Amino acid sequence: MNKQSNTYTIIYSVVLVLVVGILLSVVYQALRPKQLENISDDTKRQILAAALITPKTGESISELYSQHIEDSYIVNDKGEKIASDVNPFDVKVDLEVKKEPAERMLPVFVCSTDNGTKYIVPVYGAGLWGPIWGYISFDSNGEDIYGAYFAHQGETPGLGAEIEKPAFQDQFKGKQVYGSDGIFTPVKVVKNGQEPASGAYVHAISGGTITSQGVQKMLDNSLQPYTAFFTNLSKEKP
Amino acid sequence: MNLKKTFLPLFNPLSKDNPVIVQVLGICSALAVTAKMEPALVMTISVTAVLALANVIISLLRNTIPQSIRIIVQLVVVAALVVVVDQVLKAYNYEVSKALSVFIGLIITNCIIMGRLEAFALGNKPWPAFLDGIGNGLGYGIILLIVSFFRELFGSGTLFGVQIFPQSWYEAGYMNNGMMILPPMALIVVACIIWVHRAYNKDLQEK
Numbered sequence: 412m413n414k415q416s417n418t419y420t421i422i423y424s425v426v427l428v429l430v431v432g433i434l435l436s437v438v439y440q441a442l443r444p445k446q447l448e449n450i451s452d453d454t455k456r457q458i459l460a461a462a463l464i465t466p467k468t469g470e471s472i473s474e475l476y477s478q479h480i481e482d483s484y485i486v487n488d489k490g491e492k493i494a495s496d497v498n499p500f501d502v503k504v505d506l507e508v509k510k511e512p513a514e515r516m517l518p519v520f521v522c523s524t525d526n527g528t529k530y531i532v533p534v535y536g537a538g539l540w541g542p543i544w545g546y547i548s549f550d551s552n553g554e555d556i557y558g559a560y561f562a563h564q565g566e567t568p569g570l571g572a573e574i575e576k577p578a579f580q581d582q583f584k585g586k587q588v589y590g591s592d593g594i595f596t597p598v599k600v601v602k603n604g605q606e607p608a609s610g611a612y613v614h615a616i617s618g619g620t621i622t623s624q625g626v627q628k629m630l631d632n633s634l635q636p637y638t639a640f641f642t643n644l645s646k647e648k649p
Numbered sequence: 650m651n652l653k654k655t656f657l658p659l660f661n662p663l664s665k666d667n668p669v670i671v672q673v674l675g676i677c678s679a680l681a682v683t684a685k686m687e688p689a690l691v692m693t694i695s696v697t698a699v700l701a702l703a704n705v706i707i708s709l710l711r712n713t714i715p716q717s718i719r720i721i722v723q724l725v726v727v728a729a730l731v732v733v734v735d736q737v738l739k740a741y742n743y744e745v746s747k748a749l750s751v752f753i754g755l756i757i758t759n760c761i762i763m764g765r766l767e768a769f770a771l772g773n774k775p776w777p778a779f780l781d782g783i784g785n786g787l788g789y790g791i792i793l794l795i796v797s798f799f800r801e802l803f804g805s806g807t808l809f810g811v812q813i814f815p816q817s818w819y820e821a822g823y824m825n826n827g828m829m830i831l832p833p834m835a836l837i838v839v840a841c842i843i844w845v846h847r848a849y850n851k852d853l854q855e856k
Contacts, residue, residue, distance in 0.1 A: 420715040427722060431729040438733050442740040449743035565750070568684060569830040 454500070460560040461546035462522045462529045481528075482521040488512045490639030504535040504633075505542065512636040519640065522548065529557050530644070532637055536629025539621040540565045543574065543629060547583070553644030556598075559583035561626065571622030582613035588634060589641040595634070600627040658769070658781035662788035664850070669792040670843045671853065674760040679793055680835040681752050686809050688748045689797035690790075691738070695753060697786025699730045700762050704782035707770040714771075723766045724757070731756045761789055796838045804829030 413419060455476040456466065466475050483499040484492050499518035507515045520531040529548040536543055541564035548557040559580045566572040573579055586598050588611065599612040600623045606612055615623035668674045675696075682692045706726050707714075714722050735753045738746035746753065756762065765785050770778045801807055803826045806814040814823065828834050847853050 414713070414715055415717070420718055423713070423715055424718055424721070427725055431725055435729060435732055438736055442736045445740040446736070446743075449739065453743060453747075569827045 451500075457560055457562060458520055458531055458533075458546050459522070461531050461558050462524050462548040463558040464522075464524065479522050479524065480520050481523050483519065484521075485516045485518055486637070486640045487517065488515065488636040488639060490637075490641075490643045502533075504533045504544065508535045508629075508633055515636055517636055517640070519637075520546075524557075526557070527551055530641075532634070534629050534633035536625050536632060538563050538566045538574075538625040539571050539619075540567070543622065543625055545629075547630075547634065549588075549641060551644065553641035554587050554589050556583050556586045556588060563622070566622050567619070569618075570616065571619035573616045573619060574622060574626055579613075579616060586611035586613070588630075589638055589645070595638040597627065597631045597634070600624065655777075656780065658773075658777050659784040662781070662784040663791065664788075664846070665853075667788045667792065667846075668761045668764075668785050669789055670839065670846050672761075672764070674764055675789055676836075676839065678752055678755065678759060679789075679796060679839060680832045682749060683793055683797040683835050684800055684804065684830050685748070686794065686797045686801050688745055689793040691742065691745045692749060692752065693786065693790030693793055695734045695738070696756055696759060696761070696789055697783060699727065699734060699756055700765060700786045701779055701782030702730050703727050703762060704765060704770040704778040705775045707766050708773060708775045708778035711771050719771070720763075720767075723763065727762055727766070728757050761785055792839065792842060795842060796835055799838050800829045800834060804834075 452472045455472050459465070459472075459476060459479060462479065464475065464479055466472050485495050485497065485499050485502065487493050493516065495516065497516065499520065502516050502518045504518070507517070518533060522529045522531050528551045530551065530553070531546050531548045534545050534547055543561060543563040543566065545559060545561035547559050549555065550557050561574045561580060563572060563574060566574065583598065587596070588598060589595060596610050599607055599610060600615045601607065601612050602615050602620075603617075662668055666672070669676065669679055678692065678696075682688045703723075703726050707723060710722070710726075731754065734756070735746070738749070738753060765781060769781045773781070798808065801809075802813060806812060806819075806825050
């Protein structure tokens with residue numbers, strides 16, 4: 412058969428694509444469960460990191476998660492729990508933060524630590540090059556930040572990417588966001604020497620201005636709707 | 650002598666015909682994944698595996714491939730292998746797959762791979778093609794590892810994530826070099842390697 416003819420070329424490409432297509436779908440199907448497990452383990456690691464729990468080498472993250480996370484539920488912006496079929500763990504925070512606060516599903520993870528019960532909420536926003544996200548844990552008085560975890564997709568290494576370093580995240584410990592008077596006061600991310608006279612602030616990253624501003628916007632947008640929930644919490648447990 | 654000739658495709662790319670520092674191919678990924686040693690090592694293994702397998706497959710198919718869709722066939726084979734590598738990494742080494750993110754997918758566009766398929770696999774039997782793939786993959790990997798060694802050591806003070814410089818140095822005023830983490834430093838390190846390499850291999854120097 413003439414190997415340069417059109418018929419041969421077309422048959423050749425069809426067969427090649429079919430073989431490759433079947434091969435790839437088999438590989439995808441075979442590895443899918445393992446991959447989903449990895450993704451869910453990674454999310455669990457991030458949630459626990461916000462409550463300052465880091466797994467030791469060789470420790471199973473799923474086990475650690477079920478040990479520490481006692482309860483999880485979804486609340487609305489009035490602080491009421493919503494009955495929903497959706498697992499709080501599976502709430503797509505990236506889609507929720509784009510909705511009006513009243514329409515959002517707001518997941519809360521209740522975590523028991525050595526320092527008492529903490530409430531962990533997800534945050535999601537935009538950095539300079541791509542999405543940034545994180546989890547913030549609050550003390551049971553509903554006012555103070557206990558720990559913060561941030562991650563990013565592709566911020567500049569050494570500049571914006573520093574938000575994932577402890578040096579930046581540790582600054583958030585003990586900051587007050589929700590006053591007991593029910594007013595939300597955002598944590599300001601400011602440059603050295605521009606500290607506000609009042610209110611909680613952390614220092615921005617030099618050279619990572621847009622990412623730092625992104626962190627502040629992310630916190631404002633994602634945490635504001637929880638105000639009612641945390642105000643209720645502080646009333647329940649004075 | 651015969652043995653030496655057989656293994657020429659394996660050893661030649663390690664130094665005299667190195668894809669990165671002599672042919673100057675694959676520079677893009679050498680910049681991107683060399684800030685830490687672990688991603689660089691995984692990238693080396695991935696590229697070597699893809700290159701060796703693609704070389705063998707194309708070499709096996711070389712007498713059947715229609716001339717008019719030669720490049721397309723090569724791309725389909727490479728793309729399929731890269732997707733498999735990406736999926737395997739996501740399943741078994743999620744942390745590194747996160748660190749390498751898009752660069753695994755970009756192996757498809759790595760000039761070394763298309764270059765070797767066109768230049769070698771299309772005209773040689775599977776066994777030499779396999780050796781050529783391994784050789785070029787390792788030649789690429791050696792440079793990646795040398796570059797990432799310097800970048801991680803001086804940029805983060807660690808090697809494979811293990812702290813090398815003791816805490817007391819930092820207390821005494823030593824600081825990690827932030828420039829090392831940024832891509833331009835990879836180019837400078839690669840340039841230094843080329844300089845040293847050519848100083849030892851006089852026949853490579855341009856007149």
